[in-house]
Amino acid sequence: MNHNRHSFSGKKIDPPEIFANMNISELIDLFRNTGYNARRLAEAADLMKKMVESDATICLTIAGALTPIGFGKIISTMIENGFVDWIVTTGANAYHDLHFAYDLPVRQGHFDVDDDILYSKQIVRIYDVYIKEYGTLQSQDTIIQKNIQNIYQKHIDITNSSTADLSYLIGKEAAEKSKAPGKSFMVSAYKSNVPIYIPALSDSSIGLNMLPSMLDGKPSINPIKDIAESTAILWKSNISGGFELGGGVPKNFFQQTGPALYQILKIKEGGHDFIIQLTDARPDTGGLSGATLQEGKSWGKIKTSHKGNVIVYGDTSVYFPILCSYLLSECKPRSKKQIYKKKDSWVEEMKTQYMKKIKLNNTMDKIIVI
Numbered sequence: 001m002n003h004n005r006h007s008f009s010g011k012k013i014d015p016p017e018i019f020a021n022m023n024i025s026e027l028i029d030l031f032r033n034t035g036y037n038a039r040r041l042a043e044a045a046d047l048m049k050k051m052v053e054s055d056a057t058i059c060l061t062i063a064g065a066l067t068p069i070g071f072g073k074i075i076s077t078m079i080e081n082g083f084v085d086w087i088v089t090t091g092a093n094a095y096h097d098l099h100f101a102y103d104l105p106v107r108q109g110h111f112d113v114d115d116d117i118l119y120s121k122q123i124v125r126i127y128d129v130y131i132k133e134y135g136t137l138q139s140q141d142t143i144i145q146k147n148i149q150n151i152y153q154k155h156i157d158i159t160n161s162s163t164a165d166l167s168y169l170i171g172k173e174a175a176e177k178s179k180a181p182g183k184s185f186m187v188s189a190y191k192s193n194v195p196i197y198i199p200a201l202s203d204s205s206i207g208l209n210m211l212p213s214m215l216d217g218k219p220s221i222n223p224i225k226d227i228a229e230s231t232a233i234l235w236k237s238n239i240s241g242g243f244e245l246g247g248g249v250p251k252n253f254f255q256q257t258g259p260a261l262y263q264i265l266k267i268k269e270g271g272h273d274f275i276i277q278l279t280d281a282r283p284d285t286g287g288l289s290g291a292t293l294q295e296g297k298s299w300g301k302i303k304t305s306h307k308g309n310v311i312v313y314g315d316t317s318v319y320f321p322i323l324c325s326y327l328l329s330e331c332k333p334r335s336k337k338q339i340y341k342k343k344d345s346w347v348e349e350m351k352t353q354y355m356k357k358i359k360l361n362n363t364m365d366k367i368i369v370i
Helices: 002-006 024-032 036-053 072-080 091-101 115-120 133-153 163-177 185-192 211-215 223-236 248-255 257-265 294-299 316-330 339-369
Strands: 057-062 086-089 106-108 123-126 129-132 240-245 274-279 309-313
Touching: 024 036, 024 316, 036 240, 036 274, 036 309, 036 316, 057 072, 057 223, 057 248, 072 091, 072 185, 072 316, 086 091, 086 223, 086 248, 091 106, 091 133, 091 163, 091 185, 115 123, 123 133, 129 133, 133 163, 133 211, 163 185, 163 223, 163 339, 223 248, 223 257, 223 339, 240 248, 240 316, 248 257, 257 294, 257 339, 274 316
Parallel strands: 057 086, 057 240, 240 274, 274 309
Antiparallel strands: 106 129, 123 129
């Protein structure tokens, strides 16, 4: 309670023991008895466990270059255990995840280098990770462009498709044709019917690879359908939670589902029950990436600013595996919610309720005028 925050009634700090061969639960317990971001990490672990055990609908948002360092496999494990029900990601994370499915080389490099030399050798750098321009990127581009051509050839109505539909079809292609599909979270999401939204599709190599089709007169994705589907997921969720890796567009896209229902459609208020964010962004610059989760209450993004939300400040590449390992150690796998199969019918249900509300409001307006 808030009034206890201003009293000397907190748990006494007793220096914790550290010992050889600690397991992940013991390490989190050590953090739980300390302070600063170590304690925040333990609070995030406890909240993750609570989300799973309460059967919350859990969204994973992915910003920052996490799949180039191989984290797609970790995300796959979370999907396969039923701990992730839907995903919002940058297009870059979806694109680089596919390198591992198609066995395209990504290597450890160095951060202190001459990038002019790397360019002359056709090596692309993401901090200390190297990717080959021709051996990996352009090979991946060819694969994605073929995938997109296959989608059009199958007469799929892409103008009535969301980025989740595009992700599903790309994941299906990788599941059927790639050398190592088990290394891709795009494939795991396809197999588990976990929708993946890429709201900034045009700001990614997947979007770039749709350019040839657009110039050839082919139609494109309907980005507003992303909004409808993601909003319907919150509308249908009894309990909703989010696990945000970084900030950016994925963070806001997930959180804006609350205002979409409350501010725009006016059919439900409350926002999300739980949110955990791992970030290194500051809140005082006014940027969304660093905005506190509590601030989101003023927008109707969360149910309350007083509980159910934790920000851990630091490096996602360090904290994310720790939290996933803890969850796998402490929680049994959940039944998968199979949201991809349900999302279209949920949008229709939401539309029906919205139109009923509009009709009722119009009727009331006429009565008032008379």
